[in-house]
Amino acid sequence: MRKFTFMMLAMALSFFGLVANAQNNREVVYADDFESYTAGAHIAQSIPDYWTTWSNAPGGAEDGVFSTEFASTGVMSAMISGTNDNVLKLGNKTSGIYHVSWEMLIPTGFAGYYNFQHFEAPGNEWAFEVYFDNNGTGYMHAGGNNAATFTYTNNQWFTVENFIDLDADWAQVYFNGVMIHEWQYSLQAQGEPGTKQLGGVNFYAGSTAGMTPKYFLDDIEYTAITEQFIYADDFDAYTAGAFVAVTVPEFFTTWSNAPGTAEDAVFSTAFAETAPNSVKVSGTNDLVLKLGNKTSGKYLVAWDYFVPTGLAGYFNFQHFEAPGNEWAFEIYFDNNGTGYMHAGGNNAATFTYTQGAWFHVDNVIDLDNDLAQVYFDDALIYEWQYSLQAQGEPGTKQLGGVNFYAGSTAGMTPTYYFDNVVYAALVEGAQDPAIGVSTSPIITTIQEGNVFSQNLPITNTGEGTLVFDIAKSFDMPTAANQPSGLVPSGTTGKVDGILDYNPLPLNVALANVNRDVVTLHYDEENAGGVGMTNGAQWRAAVRFPASMIAQYNGMYLTSVEVFIYESANAHKLQVYDMGSVNVPGPGALLVEQVFDPLPGWNTITLSTPLYVSGKELWVGCWFDQPAGLYPMGVDGAVEQHPDGHYISFGPGWTVSSSDGNWNIRAVLTGDAGNVWLSATPTNGELTAGQVANIAVGINAAGLAPLTVYKGKLHIRSNDYTNELVNVSVWITVLVGVNETGEQAYVSIYPNPANSVLNLKANTEIKMVSITNNLGQLVYSGIVGQQEFKMDISQFNAGMYIVRVETANGTANQKLMVD
Structure with a gap:
């Protein structure tokens, strides 16, 4: 991985030389082509911010000079020969990733050399040394003596790149994009433990014994890598x-x-x-x-x-x-x-x-x-x-x-x-948004006909904008609409064919109209068929959002009407739960049922009616069709409804490119329940740190006394780590009766609570006792009045049972302590 990362860094640096705003990807600490200096001038004396000599004596015999004898770009380069001993100062870096590169030329018959120092003040620790012999061969000491050998071409410019990753304690050297060696950078040249620090480059007129050193440098660049x-x-x-x-x-x-x-x-x-x-x-x-x-x-x-x-x-x-x-x-x-x-x-x-x-x-x-x-x-x-x-x-x-x-x-x-x-x-993009919301159940009692409201704060604890929406659902007395655990047909593989449309309507009877049921649909009567140009398996569906469905909570999806334009090899009815706000398409599969259609309208009766909780429902069909067939009926609407024509060729869903809405209709039967639960607002956007106070409303008008009602708030958001937060809401209407049969109530609020609990009744409260979830008594007291306030700040978080004895009877109510 280290080897690969550095090589790709080199490619990225090269690539971003061609792209605007390359500075966003790297910080060029120092770069120089030497064109602005005078031939014969001393290097360290001309550029004191970045250059010195071994003895810190710019302008002396140690200091190399600018030369026009060779140049990789333009007319000028830096020449090292004789007694020259220059140092490029790199700043004693102790963390980060760095790229130090230059063009190098060694004339025929001469030799070259450079080394890196762990300290900017030279002579303390040699990080590594590279020798270029006069016969086109070379070797390096790096983490050990003679750690690597190589060849190069005399009298030709070549690129030298040194990658130093201080965070990973790793180094690599490349010539013309070819890696020469990689090793643990903190080791000294001969292999002794050293300091993980980037000090400087020593361009010394050194060589293997018996050879004459002379070489040229051009286009030096010292870069801090900032790509993440x-x-x-x-x-x-x-x-x-x-x-x-x-x-x-x-x-x-x-x-x-x-x-x-x-x-x-x-x-x-x-x-x-x-x-x-x-x-x-x-x-x-x-x-x-x-x-x-x-x-x-x-x-x-x-x-x-x-x-x-x-x-x-x-x-x-x-x-x-x-x-x-x-x-x-x-x-x-x-x-x-x-x-x-x-x-x-x-x-x-x-x-x-x-x-x-x-x-x-x-x-x-x-x-x-x-x-x-x-x-x-x-x-x-x-x-x-x-x-x-x-x-x-x-x-x-x-x-x-x-x-x-x-x-x-x-x-x-x-x-x-x-x-x-x-x-x-x-x-770097903004950090993802993060939703902060309590998942503690909202549990309360309410008198028949009354209303109740409680704030539910939603906070964006992340950085990016948090987008959320809230749907509500209403539980049936027993569990319903649990995910089937099935893998929906049509979620594997990929379809390569082209969606095609046949605009000729079939001459068949119109769909049945029954005024005693609710039929959910977006389509008008059939105007043609849609299919794939090649043999394929695919899915079509319509979405009925919570805003449409909530009013029908308590009813049952008992049948689906589908217009089949031409019969395929196989057909399945599919019903799905609410999906995500982040990915188009439905959620878990609730129903998959094979059906055998005839061309025209088909009524598919569900083997087991599906309880309508008020959440969004997706209803559709899966087809296994031969080439050139048009199984799915479609209407002739010029403007499609945005929820009326979803299509899938694999695991994902998108909006169909064909005209019209699918001829798919969901038939609901039974009695609709009250929409007693609300949330305001139902959607919003929050910047970092912003809070939305959601008013959770309960309206007991029309609710039956002596009944526990259960519902949920489903909070969906673009927090990918917590896309769906469910908050249970439980209410009890009119707990207890008096001796004459007159209805009485006991109200316990707030619920959840964390410091103070209020009890209120329309009759005298005689005694209150509270037990924890282990059945242990944690509080018992005599009240003797209709209203009572008690301190629960010392209670541990969790679920409790509050037993309230009145002159008219006894009520048991669940209490959640945060």
Whole structure:
């Protein structure tokens, strides 16, 4: 990993020399091409801020001079010969990553030398030494005597790069991009323990005995690396043939989240940009590099890429880490060395590349400015508005993942390799938002017909903007709508076909209209059918949000009406729970039921009616269709309802590109319950540290006395570590009766409580006793009045039972202490 990281740092530095605002990615401490100085002038005397000599005697015999004899750029370089002994001051750095580089030329028949010092004041510790002999060979002492040997060409300029990672205590030296040696930097040149510090470079007129030292330096640069590497890998530490997503699960998965299956790519030794390993993608491979759903900042995602002669390649970026929701852009590498990309529009750019040769791919995603750029070998291929989807539709400004899929233009065979992956933050994005909200149940008693309100604070404890919404649900007496535990059909694999629309309506009877039931739908009567151009499995669904569903809580979804335009090979009804606000699509599967339709309207009666809690519901169909069929009915609406035409070709969901709304209708039967629970506001945005006080309202009008009602507030947010927070709400209406049958009540508030508990009744409270969740009595007292206040500040947090004895009866109520 160290070896790879430094090599890619070199590539990144080279690349960002071509990109504006490169300073965002590195801090150039000192850079000089020596063109502004006078030939023959002394180096340290001319540049005292960064140069000195071994004895700190600028302008003397130790100080080298500027020369026009050779130059890598322009006409001037620095010459070291004779008694010269210059020191480039590096500042005694003790942490960070640094790149010290220069161009070097050693004339024919001469020798060269340099060393690094652990201290800026030279002569204390030699970090390492490099000798260039006059015959084009060389050696270095680094962590040990004669630790490495090399060759170079006399009388030619070559690039010397020294990477010093003080944080990792590691160093590497490269000549012309080839690594010469890497080692533990804090060791001294001969291997003794030393100081982990970057002091200076000593350009001394030294050499192996019997040789004459003379060399030239140009284009010196001393840089502090500020790129934040999120992930970097050259794959060389892994076993050939092992699965990628199984081996590196933190950063890789597959399209269907099935590591170790046929979707998972493997490490290969067939080709490698840096030996021995790369990743091979072919056959049914469908690998995903997870990028973390970034919403701000600027990022580099880079790798080396190889497409063998006669074969094809492909990759795409996804706006969401869960793939299949939005394609950010797609790039196709055809088997003749040409290629094209869909980015903000179909066929937005074309390019050429060399088959059978490695080339470098850089993807720069600037979320702050909504801009993306793709480079091959530092040449810009295309730039565009990143938030647009591949075909040009508006999308989400989010960096989700890279999909390395064995895809290609039709008729070609996809096989390709990638190596040396780097994922780096060039400009750090804001830290993610974080939701802070109490999950303690809200438990209270309320008199029939009364209203109750309690604040529920929501705080953004993170840095980015927190976006939240609140849905409410109402429990049935027993558990209902629990996730089925099934894996929905249609969530594995990927569909390559094109969605097609047949605009000819079928001549069939209209859907039944029953005024005694509630039918939820967005569609009008059928106007045609939609299907895939090739044989495929896919899903269609409509979303009924909580704002629509809440009023029907307590009813049951008993049947679904679906218009089947043409019968497919197989059909399944699917009903899903509420989904996430972060990823388009539904949540857990609640129902999956096979049905055998005829062309036209079909009524599918659920084997087990589904309780409607008031949360959002998704209702749809799964199809396994042959090529060229149009199974899903669609209306002729010119303007689609935003919730009326979702589609899925794998695990993810997106809005269908076809016209109209799906002919899918949910039929509810039974009696609707009261909407006794509310939250105001139901959504909002919070900046860092901001608080929203949510008014949780309870309205007991129309609720039956002597009844416990249970509901929940479902708080969804863009805090990816805590996307859904559920807060239970329990109320008891009119606890207790008097001797004449007149209703009485006891109210306990606030609940949850943490310091003071209030009790209020419309009859005399005789005694109060409180037990903890172990049944232990923690309080007992005589009251003798209708209102009572007690101190509970010494109670431990947890659940308690409050027993209230009145002249009219006894009430037991749960109390939550924070």
